[in-house]
Amino acid sequence: MSARRTGDVILDVRNISLGFGGVKALTDISFDVREHEVRAIIGPNGAGKSSMLNCINGVYAPQQGAITFRGKTFRHMNSRQVAEMGVARTFQNLALFKGMSVLDNLMAGRNLKMRSGILAQAFRNPFGWGGAEREEIAQREVVERIIDFLEIQPQRKTPVGQLPYGLQKRVDLGRALAMEPQVLLLDEPMAGMNVEEKQDMSRFILDVNDEFGTTIVLIEHDMGVVMDISDRIVVLDYGKKIGDGTPDEVRNNEDVIRAYLGAEH
Amino acid sequence: MFYRENGQFKSSYRADLGLFPIAQDRWAMVALAVVAFVAVPLLASDYAFRAVLIPFLILSLAAVGLNILVGYCGQISLGTGAFMAIGAYAAYNLQVRIEGMPLLLSILGGGLAATVLGVLFGIPSLRIRGLYLAVATLAAQFFTDWFTNRVKWVTNDSSSGSVSVNSLQILGYSFTSPAERYLLCLALVVVFGLLAKNLVRGAIGREWMAIRDMDVAAAVIGIRPVYAKLTAFAVSSFIVGIAGALWGFVHLGAWEPAAFGIDKSLQLLFMIIIGGLGSIAGAFFGAAFIVLLPLLLNHVPHWLGLPLSTATASHLEHMIFGALIVFFLIVEPHGLAKLWSTARQKLRLWPFPH
Amino acid sequence: MGFFLETVFGGLMAGMLYALVALGFVLIFKASGVFNFAQGAMVLFAALAMARFSEWIPRWLGFDSLLLANLLAFVAAGACMVAVAWLVERLALRHLVNQEGITLLMATLGIAHVLDGAGQLLFGSATYKIDVGMPKDPFIVLENTFEGGLLLSKEDLYAAVAAGALVALLTLFFQKTRTGRALRAVADDHQAAQSIGIPLGRIWVIVWSVGGLVALVAGVIWGSKLGVQFSISLVALKAFPVVILGGLTSVPGAILGGLIIGVGEKLSEIYLGPFLGGGIENWFAYALALAVLLIRPQGLFGDKIIDRV
């Protein structure tokens, strides 16, 4: 797989602990992510996978630990900075902008790249004075490429709220891609999909990983998929790390097996 | 039949990004512009101008402003009246205190003053949400009511706290006749309406809507809630402030603080809900609805020659108005704008159902 | 010192009445998620009904006992409020389930218009009298502690007691009765409540009726004090800061909030007002609430909101 291309550590999570009031969501989690690899985080429900991503995104502020990104270390992240550093994210249960069209959702992903000030935008005009119009068009072109890539041309102007689930998942991915990320956090991108949709989605993910060399951190329940596409896997259970390694290593890890069987029985 | 999109292919994104992508719409707009700027001034009566068109225009503008905050950015405000008031009083002060201050500048100044207040009272929105924020915005309302009443300086030391403005002049040309005043409002409304439209369809508009729809996700893609919310408050209260200045200067001419009380705030909220949240056009629909409905209800007994006592009539008017509001919210929670667009969709395919 | 206590006491008395109105908001918001702007209109409607019935019923039935008249009038007015609740559920709420909070708020504004119109149409728009024999004259206590003693108004005292009693009653109702528990269940989670077979519609009618009765009591108290006229619908504006201060979903919040606002605005007006030119208590109440919200965005007792993605 793409393992051969993996470079050195880009994202390094050290001893992260997070709690809400009394409830411990994460305890002393550490793992790293290498450039260009596909890194999976698995674990039973409530293992704290999403909370982990939320810490990386700066949605939650962990009580302990630090996160190092490209050598810069943060006690806790600030969403804006994270985004500027090129970390994008999709969400477990769709956090799309329901009222906006597919196009606008993706364009929103480009906002970081847009420079024209509020006045320029207000006085935007067909003649391109002030540059707002030109900028819109430039960004629009990028977005259209993503739309083609994800094959959602026909839905361009539909409000995402009206799209079928599978497509919404794609838009979610598209919005993340629009940020041209170096690291892409995917929170259960295939949850609730049928086989075909899953295949499409895995294809997109791998393409992204290959073509743009984007590093991918993936939370997924479907073991088949995980084992197929990921280079290394972190296993969480009840907010603790119980395993870390290549698919094969993880497959033979007692704790992991116990956790999963336990979770099933 | 004639309202068809097919055959109109967009060869460039610019074409597709236009305000009115469909040719028929563009023509309709041109026609409307002609009517609004030429036909109406020639045809409409004094009453229509002063009691209907001018208030309608000004309130539409205010509604556009409010809609940016509530409809686009999802921050409910019950204090719009306050921002109108600040706009009006600030404009008034600029007029009376600075010799030969151009009217338009005063009005803009009013807008800017309102912007400042708006940003100030927008700060809580960074922490307080939803209905809590809504009620909290009443603080702005009541504080301004008091402020404009109590601080003599605001009313240029008028003994009673009421103020009245002098004739409206721009570059020596004075707007006295209702038609002239209507055109003045129309011009300003069109200008600021278009600016607002530009904002909501651009990057900043997307930030606002993103915050409205899913603020966490918005933050994750790099939108700063602080910036988005405060700009929404700023732009919104700027436009509302302009509207307030017009309301005071053009519609009332002389006013007391009560003219911008909480009733006005609620009235404006009605307009955008009925007209359609998150739609510039909706603001105009809503204003039309809220301005016209009472008048029509009020005229109905006359037309039918019903011998209703004034009191009975206005009580019924109240009830019907309230009932209609509820009715509209039930049948079309997304407002008249939604109805309008659905109608256009249908028209596009007519005579075929799909 | 004596005067300070008088002020505080006055504040508490006023606060009790605000709490009473606020209670109506909270009950309805808890169970139906509606921020009921019509609460004020309901107070007016109830008070008008009470005032007019107590005037008409004796005439209809040809007796003249003030007590009896008031009792019957109270029952009749109560019935009116239940009817209103039923109509509101039937004609509005039922069709607005899971709409945005703001839409519901606007709907209640529409309802408020209807109630204002209907109330004045049915019962008239002049000033009417509610005479439940509240003593009006003040009395003095602790004369030997402070010079001049503390001047207290019996009316306020009775009003506050009545309000307090009602609150206690409601608390019992919620804790002890089956309906009460059902109401709380609904408040906590609509879907869940429905799934275990609690009929939402009926619950709403009940809770709006309770809201109506609270409005009625508030209406009687304010009405017997000021006379019944359109303006008493404006006491609702006094209750808003109370509601958000206490937390939209908390009954004890409404009570405590009421007292805090009551005392806060009186103290501010008397000790701060003179420096600002007076008339500040209105916005001060809101400023106070706002300040608290900045520290606790969900109000003193409201439920906390955590983002989950």
Place this chain on the structure above:
Amino acid sequence: MKFQMQCAAMAMAVASAVGGMSIASAQTAEQFVPLLVYRTGQFAPLGIPWADGKQDYLKLVNARDGGVNGVKLTYEECETAYDAAKGVECYERLKGKGSGASGFDTQSTGITFAVTDKAFVDKVVVETPGYGLSQSVDGTVFEWNFPLLGTYWTAADVMIQDITKKEKGSLKGKKIALVYHDSPYGKEPIPLLQKRAAADGFELSLFPVTPPGVEQKSTWLQIRQQKPDYVLFWSAGVMTPAGIREAQASGYPREKLYAIWWAGSDHDVKDIGAGAKGYNAITIHNSAAKDKVHDDLRKFVYDKGQGTGAPTGIGSLAHTRGMMISMLQVEAIRAAQDKYGKGKPLTPEQVRWGFENLDLSADKLKALGFGEVMRPVKTSCANHMGDDWARIVQWDGGKWEVKSDWYQSDKKFIDPLVKEYAAKYAKDKNIKTRAC
């Protein structure tokens, strides 16, 4: 976006056109009197009897004398609910009816502000007996305003005079408080009172009450603390009973309360009954008195079942005031007819002349049936108020009792204020004053 505006325009064009038809129905020998009223909302309790009185008198004139020299009086009510914007709409709707509106009694300070501004352009009369802008007494600036019989300044002045009398001629070192509706209406008397305080050496303290004033505890606690010798009470609507209640609750003697006429109607105190015993109110007319006009009203209107309100309303303070206001309107028309031709409908300009040349002598008033109700009044080009007469009435727990003789405000305090403020207004609006 413009499209919607269009819809509005058209819809309204229709609306106003149809509305216009009812205008068309006016025949030649009719004089139109617009009636701005508020029978709903906050101030309805005052507005209803007032409106009834205004309409009743017009009915009476038509029924008894067949109009003014044969010119029938037509009228139309328009509900303002005391709201400025609504008031403007009413004004616009009615100003053109018949041969033009004979004069607007807006019944509201706020509406008066808004309408005054337009009256200069439209050339219609704004009559504000006992309210409105106090400086509009100055006819050289306010050509179209007529604050007949009195303003808030004259009222405040008379109150002070009556208090001075009670205090054996000197207010030195006395404390007088003004508890007022925190709005232009309530603030109007302040400048006069400050002048008075300076001159008579009493201490004036101000207590604004935020509208609507349902809750005044803190105000009256302050009153109780500072113990002013008298309280002038500039309230409106629910603020009045609320205030009286708090006065009672805080043990402030009602005898020391002086209320402006809008807070001195029967409905303000009736239900409080004994609680308001001793409450003083100033009145612009001899409210307590009945006269021929009341009997005529019964005979020609109510007995025929054409009364506007309930017969019990007749003779109530606000109702009488309403009739008086209509009477002034009618007499203005009559005066104008004498000049511009008897039996002809008049334009607003012509009626204005009538207002400016009102001369209601004692005999004239007697003939009109108002002899007991009010004092003679004579307006002029410069003085649009005419003569101001007012007296103090007191609530004895069941009815109003006349307590004082007629007072007239002290011109040496009023006139300079009027001049000063009128000049300021003229400057702000750059109106060039007329010579009189």
